[in-house]
Amino acid sequence: MSKIVDVKFELKTYKYYKPFHITGSVSDSSTNIEVVVITDIGIKGYGEISPSFRVNGEKVEGLYKLEAAIKESIVNMDVKEYRRIFDVLDKFFATPSVKAGVQYAVLDAFSEEINTPVYYLLGGMKREIETDKTVGIDTIENMVKEAKEIFSEGFKNIKIKVGEDLRKDIETVEEIARNTKEAKYIVDANMGYTPKQAVEFVRVLYKKGVDISVFEQPVVASDIDGLKYVRFNSPYPVAADESAKSKYDVYRLIREEAVDFVNIKLMKSGLSDALAIVEMVKTANLKLMIGCMGESSLGINQSVNFALGTGAFVFHDLDSHLMLKENKFRGKFKQNGSKITIL
Amino acid sequence: MSKIVDVKFELKTYKYYKPFHITGSVSDSSTNIEVVVITDIGIKGYGEISPSFRVNGEKVEGLYKLEAAIKESIVNMDVKEYRRIFDVLDKFFATPSVKAGVQYAVLDAFSEEINTPVYYLLGGMKREIETDKTVGIDTIENMVKEAKEIFSEGFKNIKIKVGEDLRKDIETVEEIARNTKEAKYIVDANMGYTPKQAVEFVRVLYKKGVDISVFEQPVVASDIDGLKYVRFNSPYPVAADESAKSKYDVYRLIREEAVDFVNIKLMKSGLSDALAIVEMVKTANLKLMIGCMGESSLGINQSVNFALGTGAFVFHDLDSHLMLKENKFRGKFKQNGSKITIL
Numbered sequence: 001m002s003k004i005v006d007v008k009f010e011l012k013t014y015k016y017y018k019p020f021h022i023t024g025s026v027s028d029s030s031t032n033i034e035v036v037v038i039t040d041i042g043i044k045g046y047g048e049i050s051p052s053f054r055v056n057g058e059k060v061e062g063l064y065k066l067e068a069a070i071k072e073s074i075v076n077m078d079v080k081e082y083r084r085i086f087d088v089l090d091k092f093f094a095t096p097s098v099k100a101g102v103q104y105a106v107l108d109a110f111s112e113e114i115n116t117p118v119y120y121l122l123g124g125m126k127r128e129i130e131t132d133k134t135v136g137i138d139t140i141e142n143m144v145k146e147a148k149e150i151f152s153e154g155f156k157n158i159k160i161k162v163g164e165d166l167r168k169d170i171e172t173v174e175e176i177a178r179n180t181k182e183a184k185y186i187v188d189a190n191m192g193y194t195p196k197q198a199v200e201f202v203r204v205l206y207k208k209g210v211d212i213s214v215f216e217q218p219v220v221a222s223d224i225d226g227l228k229y230v231r232f233n234s235p236y237p238v239a240a241d242e243s244a245k246s247k248y249d250v251y252r253l254i255r256e257e258a259v260d261f262v263n264i265k266l267m268k269s270g271l272s273d274a275l276a277i278v279e280m281v282k283t284a285n286l287k288l289m290i291g292c293m294g295e296s297s298l299g300i301n302q303s304v305n306f307a308l309g310t311g312a313f314v315f316h317d318l319d320s321h322l323m324l325k326e327n328k329f330r331g332k333f334k335q336n337g338s339k340i341t342i343l
Numbered sequence: 344m345s346k347i348v349d350v351k352f353e354l355k356t357y358k359y360y361k362p363f364h365i366t367g368s369v370s371d372s373s374t375n376i377e378v379v380v381i382t383d384i385g386i387k388g389y390g391e392i393s394p395s396f397r398v399n400g401e402k403v404e405g406l407y408k409l410e411a412a413i414k415e416s417i418v419n420m421d422v423k424e425y426r427r428i429f430d431v432l433d434k435f436f437a438t439p440s441v442k443a444g445v446q447y448a449v450l451d452a453f454s455e456e457i458n459t460p461v462y463y464l465l466g467g468m469k470r471e472i473e474t475d476k477t478v479g480i481d482t483i484e485n486m487v488k489e490a491k492e493i494f495s496e497g498f499k500n501i502k503i504k505v506g507e508d509l510r511k512d513i514e515t516v517e518e519i520a521r522n523t524k525e526a527k528y529i530v531d532a533n534m535g536y537t538p539k540q541a542v543e544f545v546r547v548l549y550k551k552g553v554d555i556s557v558f559e560q561p562v563v564a565s566d567i568d569g570l571k572y573v574r575f576n577s578p579y580p581v582a583a584d585e586s587a588k589s590k591y592d593v594y595r596l597i598r599e600e601a602v603d604f605v606n607i608k609l610m611k612s613g614l615s616d617a618l619a620i621v622e623m624v625k626t627a628n629l630k631l632m633i634g635c636m637g638e639s640s641l642g643i644n645q646s647v648n649f650a651l652g653t654g655a656f657v658f659h660d661l662d663s664h665l666m667l668k669e670n671k672f673r674g675k676f677k678q679n680g681s682k683i684t685i686l
Contacts, residue, residue, distance in 0.1 A: 078467070080459070080467050081463070083465075083466025083467060083468040083652070083654060084466075087468070114457050114458070116459075120423045120453075123424070123425055123429070124424035124426060124427065125426040125427055125430070247626045248626060251626045276622035276623075276625070279622040279623060283590045283594045309426070310426065
C-alpha cells in the first residue's frame with residue numbers, strides 16, 4: 001500500500017531568456033506550481049502545473065489556492081489505483097493544468113513505488129524523441145536570425161510563431177525557409193487569422209514552394225467550421241491546439257473532420273484525457289503532436305515521459321524549459337540539444 | 344532488461360459441464376492455446392488464446408502453427424516496452440485471439456518483472472467486479488430451471504441466449520423474468536434476428552413489463568444500419584458484440600450512432616484495440632460490457648485484470664471458466680460465486 005497522506009503546492013517563477021511573443025501575448029516569465037504528492041511510506045511524486053490564461057482561462061494565483069481542495073479529494077487514496085485518482089481529479093476539469101500536474105505527480109509516485117519509470121508504465125514505445133525549438137514573433141530580421149541559430153544548434157524542426165500580420169508572416173516564413181534549408185516547419189498562428197486569411201497564407205507560401213509540416217491553429221478556438229474550411233483548402237496538414245483541450249473537444253473535431261493533426265498539451269487535458277485523445281486520434285488515422293505551455297524541466301518531464309511511453313507523436317514541441325532560466329535540470333530523462341532520450 | 348527469448352504455444356482442451364448452445368452453434372468442449380512468454384532473466388508471462396471461428400473466422404489448428412511466426416516477430420524485444428510489442432502484434436489482426444493471448448502474456452511478464460499485478464498497471468480502478476452467468480439455448484422449461492439455479496447461486500445478472508425462435512424466445516425471457524425477480528438480464532441474440540424481428544422482440548417484452556438491461560447483437564455483424572434501426576426503436580440499450588471487433592469497427596459504430604453499448608472481448612480485439620475502445624466509448628458517453636469466448640480460468644484472468652484495472656464496464660460476462668471442467672484454477676484473482684476480487 002502506498003496511500004497519499006499529503007499534497008503540497010509551491011509557487012515557482014522562471015524568467016525567459018528573452019521575452020516570448022506570440023499572437024496577442026508577450027511573456028517575461030512563467031509562474032508555475034510545483035506539486036508534491038507524499039505517501040504513507042515516504043514516497044514523493046512530483047508534478048508541475050503550468051497554467052495558461054490565454055488558452056485555459058486559468059490564473060496561477062487562483063490555482064495555488066486549490067491545494068487544500070486537491071488534498072482533500074485524493075488523500076488516503078492509493079497511488080497504485082491511479083485511474084481512481086484520475087477520475088476524482090477529472091472533476092477539476094475547469095482547471096486542467098491543476099488536474100494535469102496532480103495526475104502526473106500521482107503517476108510519478110506510483111512509478112517510484114514500483115521503481116519503474118513512467119515511460120515504461122505508459123508503454124515504453126520510444127527510447128528517443130526530438131524536440132523542435134520556437135521562434136517567437138519579432139522583426140523579420142530577428143526571426144530569421146533566430147531560426148538560423150536554432151537550426152545551427154542542430155534542431156531540425158523549427159516552430160515559427162505568426163498570426164499578427166499576414167503579409168509580414170508570409171515574408172518571414174519564406175525568408176526562414178530560404179535560410180534554413182532542410183529544416184521542417186511547424187507554423188503556429190495561435191488563432192490570429194480569419195479562415196480566409198489562413199487560406200491565403202498557405203496558398204501564397206505553397207506557390208512560392210515553401211513546405212510546411214504542420215499549420216497550427218489558424219483561427220479562433222471556437223471556430224470549428226473555420227478550422228474545417230482551412231483544412232480542406234490547405235495543402236499542408238492543419239492542427240488544432242487551442243480548439244483541442246478536452247477529449248470531448250477532440251471527439252467533436254474528429255466527427256466534424258475538422259483537422260489533420262491534434263496538438264496534445266498535458267496542461268489542457270491532464271493525463272486522463274490525453275490518453276483518450278491518443279487512442280481516438282490514432283484510430284481515426286489522424287496525426288498527433290505534443291506541445292507545452294511555460295513548463296520548467298520538471299513540467300516538461302511529464303510530457304517527455306508521456307511522449308516516450310505512448311510513442312504517439314510525429315512532432316514534439318517541448319522546448320519551454322530551453323527558453324527559461326533554471327538553476328537545476330529536473331527531468332528524469334537525458335537532453336542533448338534537440339535529442340531527448342530515456343535514462 | 345527483460346528480453347523475450349522464447350514463446351511457447353500449448354494446446355489445451357476443456358470439456359463443458361453441459362453442451363453450450365447459442366444461435367447457430369453447440370459446443371461440447373473448448374480448445375485453447377496456452378501461451379508462455381519467457382524472458383532472459385527467467386520470467387514467464389502467461390496468456391491464453393481462445394479462438395472463435397463463428398466470430399473471428401479462426402481455427403485453432405491453424406493458430407497453433409503460428410508459434411514460430413509469433414516468436415520470430417517479438418523475440419529480443421523487452422517486455423517493459425510493451426507498446427512496441429503490441430504494435431508488432433497488431434499486424435496479426437486477422438488472428439485477433441492470437442494477438443490477444445500473446446499481448447497479455449507480454450504484459451503478464453512485465454507485471455511479474457516489476458512485481459505489480461496487471462490490474463494496477465492498467466489503473467487499479469476497481470477492487471471487485473461481479474460476473475453474470477449464462478443460460479444457453481434449451482427448452483423453455485430447462486432454461487427457466489437453469490436461470491432459477493443461477494439466481495439462487497447468487498448471480499444477480501443473468502445472460503439469456505436467444506435468437507433461434509422469436510415466439511419461443513419471448514416466452515422464455517418472460518418466464519425467466521417471472522421466476523427470478525430482481526435479477527438483471529442481458530439478452531443475447533447472437534445475430535439471430537432480422538432488424539424487424541428484433542424490434543418486435545423488444546416491443547412485446549416491453550409491453551409485458553419485462554426489463555432488459557442490455558439487448559446484445561440482435562442482427563448480423565455486418566448490418567450496421569440494422570443495428571442502428573434496432574437501437575432507435577428499442578426501449579432497452581442495444582449492444583454490439585460480433586459487430587464490434589477492432590477499434591476501427593467501434594469507431595464506425597460510434598460515428599454511425601448505431602449502439603448504446605459495446606461488448607469488448609479481448610479475443611476479438613487484443614489488449615491494444617481494447618484499450619482504444621475503452622477510451623473512445625467513454626468519450627462518446629456510451630456504455631461498455633466485457634465478455635468472453637471459451638476461456639479457461641487462465642484466459643478469464645486476462646479479462647478480469649483488464650476489467651479491474653480500467654474499471655470501464657457496467658456488466659461483466661466472464662463466466663466461461665465456470666462452465667468448463669478444469670483441474671486447477673489459474674486466475675490471479677479471487678472468485679467467490681459471482682464476485683471477483685483482487686488478491
